Amino acid sequence: MSRKITIIGAGQVGSTVAYALTLKQIASEIVIIDIIKEKAMGEAMDIRQGTPFIGPVYVHDGDYEDAKDSDIVVFTSGVGRKPGQSRLDLTQTNVDITKSVIPQITKAAPNALYVIVANPVDILTYQFVKTAGIPANRIFGTGTMLDTARFRARIAETYKVAQENVHGYVFGEHGDSSFVPWSLANIGSIPVDSFAKSYHGPKLPDFDKNDVEDYIRKSGGIIIAAKKCTNYAIGVTTATLCEALNYETDSVLTISSMLDGEYGIKDVCLSIPTIIGANGIKGRLEAPLTDSEIESLRHSAECLKDVIKQVNF
Numbered sequence: 001m002s003r004k005i006t007i008i009g010a011g012q013v014g015s016t017v018a019y020a021l022t023l024k025q026i027a028s029e030i031v032i033i034d035i036i037k038e039k040a041m042g043e044a045m046d047i048r049q050g051t052p053f054i055g056p057v058y059v060h061d062g063d064y065e066d067a068k069d070s071d072i073v074v075f076t077s078g079v080g081r082k083p084g085q086s087r088l089d090l091t092q093t094n095v096d097i098t099k100s101v102i103p104q105i106t107k108a109a110p111n112a113l114y115v116i117v118a119n120p121v122d123i124l125t126y127q128f129v130k131t132a133g134i135p136a137n138r139i140f141g142t143g144t145m146l147d148t149a150r151f152r153a154r155i156a157e158t159y160k161v162a163q164e165n166v167h168g169y170v171f172g173e174h175g176d177s178s179f180v181p182w183s184l185a186n187i188g189s190i191p192v193d194s195f196a197k198s199y200h201g202p203k204l205p206d207f208d209k210n211d212v213e214d215y216i217r218k219s220g221g222i223i224i225a226a227k228k229c230t231n232y233a234i235g236v237t238t239a240t241l242c243e244a245l246n247y248e249t250d251s252v253l254t255i256s257s258m259l260d261g262e263y264g265i266k267d268v269c270l271s272i273p274t275i276i277g278a279n280g281i282k283g284r285l286e287a288p289l290t291d292s293e294i295e296s297l298r299h300s301a302e303c304l305k306d307v308i309k310q311v312n313f
């Protein structure tokens with residue numbers, strides 16, 4: 001395998017993505033670019049020096065021209081959320097950073113797949129699609145992949161079943177208007193709602209859907225309040241997305257992309273289950289949702305469109 005991945009931003013998230021990609025051996029070359037060159041150099045050197053115990057991955061820092069021939073570019077440059085700050089508060093700052101990076105990186109790597117991680121991820125993904133001159137099927141955000149992982153982990157924890165037996169997705173904005181379409185959620189093929197009733201075994205704990213959704217929405221904020229950033233779960237989420245891009249076998253992932261009429265929604269980036277593989281997005285799935293779930297998705301789209309109106313791209 002010969003895959004080159006460039007990461008823009010050597011902060012907590014960018015460097016953890018580089019480390020997760022290295023541990024998973026998803027790339028043969030990883031380039032780290034940051035406006036603070038010394039930071040990129042230090043992170044790359046630190047990760048590279050562990051590679052004799054991992055495998056032949058060449059991790060180094062670089063400038064934009066070093067991104068030439070990248071298969072994937074991961075975008076993590078931006079200011080992180082401060083404790084108590086919402087993702088949308090830092091929108092204009094991160095839009096401005098994105099604006100300055102887009103021409104430089106797209107000139108160097110016009111044929112790459114672009115993975116947007118920086119927040120607000122749905123807005124920055126929209127900005128990329130609208131302004132980068134790269135086909136929309138090659139640009140996507142990590143979206144609600146992490147929220148979906150949190151959802152599966154929470155259900156698995158509650159019912160003490162393996163996470164891989166929990167199926168379901170978080171839809172919408174990666175943020176406050178995200179929601180779980182419970183009509184699609186199941187454990188070992190049994191709808192989550194019927195799971196407890198169908199279970200012949202030790203008594204199961206009570207379970208409240210609102211608590212689960214609250215837990216998903218608040219997790220990022222709780223972690224930031226405790227340790228000032230989130231990096232590990234988003235690092236491995238991003239590496240998993242990059243891994244899916246290595247294969248011709250397509251995956252279903254809740255990544256953020258430009259909707260084109262699904263559920264009557266257009267001209268906004270948000271997450272619904274999306275088919276993705278080596279050439280980027282192949283298609284999106286319009287899963288059968290209940291009327292109120294469709295309403296929630298449209299509400300999420302409206303929240304994002306409100307922000308889009310207020311931002312200067």
Ligand code: APR
Nearest residue numbers: 009010011012013014034035076077078079080118119229
């Ligand atoms: N070009 C390149 N790198 C830049 C630029 C730029 N124009 N502006 C800022 N950076 C770099 C910073 O120098 C810093 O190293 O981006 C990095 C951001 O790192 P952190 O401040 O540690 O932020 P981090 O926690 O990594 O979060 C980055 O990812 O998950 C999201 O919400 C998070 O939007 C945030 C992003």
